[in-house]
Amino acid sequence: MYLEFWGAARSTTGTLHLLEINGRRFALDCGLFQGRREETWRRNKDFPYPPESFEAVVLSHAHIDHSGNLPNLAKQGFTGKVFATSATADLCEVMLRDSAHVQEQDIAYVNKQKAKRGEKPFKVLYTHDDVERVLSRFVSESYGRAFPVSDGLECTYLDAGHILGSAIVVLDARENSVRRRIVFTGDLGRRNLPILRDPEIPDWADVLILESTYGNRRHEDISTCQDKLRQIIERVVERGGKIIVPAFAVGRSQEFVYCLHQLFNAGHLPRIPIYVDSPLAVRATEIFRSHPECYDAETQAMTDRRDDAFGFAGVRYVETVEESKSLNAQPGPYIIISASGMCEAGRILHHLKNNIEDPKNCVLVIGYMAENTLGRKIVERQSEVKIFGEPYQLRAEVAIMNAFSAHADSEELFGFAQTLAEGGRLRHIFVVHGEPERSTPLVERLRAELGGVQVHYPERGARYEL
Ligand SMILES: [Zn+2]
Structure with a gap:
């Protein structure tokens, strides 16, 4: 063997x-x-x-x-x-x-x-x-x-x-x-x-x-993540920026929305639009909804009281390319969650290309970025990064939250x-x-x-x- x-x-x-x-x-x-x-x-x-x-x-x-x-x-x-x-x-x-x-x-x-x-x-x-x-x-x-x-x-x-x-x-x-x-x-x-x-x-x-x-x-304690997330959102909203969150469409996107939902329920989320811009995340969220046998007790309880764990007022799921593109022209503040998680492919590349040169904005990293990926270069705060083969200046804030790991x-x-x-x-x-x-x-x-x-x-x- x-x-x-x-x-x-x-x-x-x-x-x-x-x-x-x-x-x-x-x-x-x-x-x-x-x-x-x-x-x-x-x-x-x-x-x-x-x-x-x-x-x-x-x-x-x-x-x-x-x-x-x-x-x-x-x-x-x-x-x-x-x-x-x-x-x-x-x-x-x-x-x-x-x-x-x-x-x-x-x-x-x-x-x-x-x-x-x-x-x-x-x-x-x-x-x-x-x-x-x-x-x-x-x-x-x-x-x-x-x-x-x-x-x-x-x-x-x-x-x-x-x-x-x-x-x-x-x-x-x-x-x-x-x-x-x-x-x-x-x-x-x-x-x-x-x-x-x-x-x-x-x-x-x-x-x-x-x-x-x-x-x-060692990870940050998961209980501190609400406070830290709240501070980041408040800071970026104040300067009118956009928060770009590269996230795996499956898993991290749903967990992140779940945490925003908890901030919302606690009255700690400013009323700004939240976009989940990934057709895959939309479909994956449906699968999350259809597998309650995988839920923990808390999520089970939310489902029992018909509180949707994966969406709430303010969250918009973006399916079409046109709608995704139209977001670029829309001024902040808003939050956009988009795939892929390591910034190697998908719509996130367009959002990064359009937003990382503006210091008002923030790239919020909530997942692991492997070596040699664009995501890792952003985590390392390299001053210039290549997107679709073209150079861009990284001037946006980079915030990292390992608690979401x-x-x-x-x-x-x-x-x-x-x-x-x-x-x-x-x-x-x-x-x-x-x-x-x-x-x-x-x-x-x-x-x-x-x-x-x-x-x-x-x-x-x-x-x-x-
Ligand atoms: Zn995995």
């Missing part, structure tokens, strides 16, 4: 871990790598093995860096099943269709620029047909109930508390007389996040694949591993989904404090026998 790491190994995007049992191959997630355009294309295009040799994919959650390369897998010959929770399957339907759409639009724009310079055009990674092909392979499963993935491999999904439908993947694998329980955190959420139930921790495991996005960071912080990650180690059987921890400066402190702490457990920080392509 072997584990191999092909994506999100010493980085955070393009998750792809492979489990091999008796020579049969299973993928844990199949995400899109995101980074520099050329590298992005190259890294996503090819798989380490022929896709037809993959027997099944077990998906942890719908985020595109975990699911976004599935259509390409199907395009290249994969015909197995894709297991997911019911909410993840629904979200993937809209997200993968949107991913194909965004790629087409984005590439068309870039290729127009390239044509002007006489350069070779880029190709899209996959089309709508490939998306439909892989969607037909999905099998929905419930939380907390073991299901067979294949002969010798059973899976149970537990709450990960990260986004709607997100799961911790518990795999019980058997190869001849060898039995191993492998726990894959997917992306581990946090306690007390809006909307979702808290993450669960399995009692025991032999092997843990642990994400480490914030392996070196949907990822566990260093204490929560360590606590998860420690609890599993207390189960007495843990032999290996593979730390994934983190950039070196974030993951290394976690790796070192796990090594120092969890005796008897081998802690690995695998490089891309590394292979381990279990």
Whole structure:
């Protein structure tokens, strides 16, 4: 029995871990790598093995860096099943269709620029047909109930508390007389996040694949986020600026609206327009509304008293491109929430292009920005950034709120591993989904404090026998 790491190994995007049992191959997630355009294309295009040799994919959650390369897998010959929770399957339907759409639009724009310079055009990674092909392979499963993935491999999904439908993947694998329980955190959420139930921790495991996005960071307490958000809004509203919020259309947008809703209910939100400018966010919000089985008690109670957790007076969902464009001419103050979360594609690019040169405005960062993305350059407050290949001066305020993070912080990650180690059987921890400066402190702490457990920080392509 072997584990191999092909994506999100010493980085955070393009998750792809492979489990091999008796020579049969299973993928844990199949995400899109995101980074520099050329590298992005190259890294996503090819798989380490022929896709037809993959027997099944077990998906942890719908985020595109975990699911976004599935259509390409199907395009290249994969015909197995894709297991997911019911909410993840629904979200993937809209997200993968949107991913194909965004790629087409984005590439068309870039290729127009390239044509002007006489350069070779880029190709899209996959089309709508490939998306439909892989969607037909999905099998929905419930939380907390073991299901067979294949002969010798059973899976149970537990709450990960990260986004709607997100799961911790518990795999019980058997190869001849060898039995191993492998726990894959997917992306581990946090306690007390809006909307979702808290993450669960399995009692025991032999092997843990642990994400480490914030392996070196303590988050602000979630209870302080209301006050901080209120101060930012008041400050920008006073100077008549716009607040541009890059957010994953799925998850972060809904949570952010939920928090604005709470500010509104408490009488702490100035009466300014709030736009959710992402057709994907509109569709994703409908899916959030249709999966109450994923809600925590508070959101359940809101739903019971018919208070819409995902919308309130003042929030407007923008669907058409015309309406999105017309926002540019509209003077502030207002808040605009738009995708994509890392500012790599989608309508957010147009809003940034039109607004980041004005110091009245504010870019409010509420999510993780991976290396080499435009989002990261904004977080670093680089004085000049490129958007669609053109330079722009970053003069707008950049405000960062980690409290909204949907990822566990260093204490929560360590606590998860420690609890599993207390189960007495843990032999290996593979730390994934983190950039070196974030993951290394976690790796070192796990090594120092969890005796008897081998802690690995695998490089891309590394292979381990279990
Ligand atoms: Zn995620």
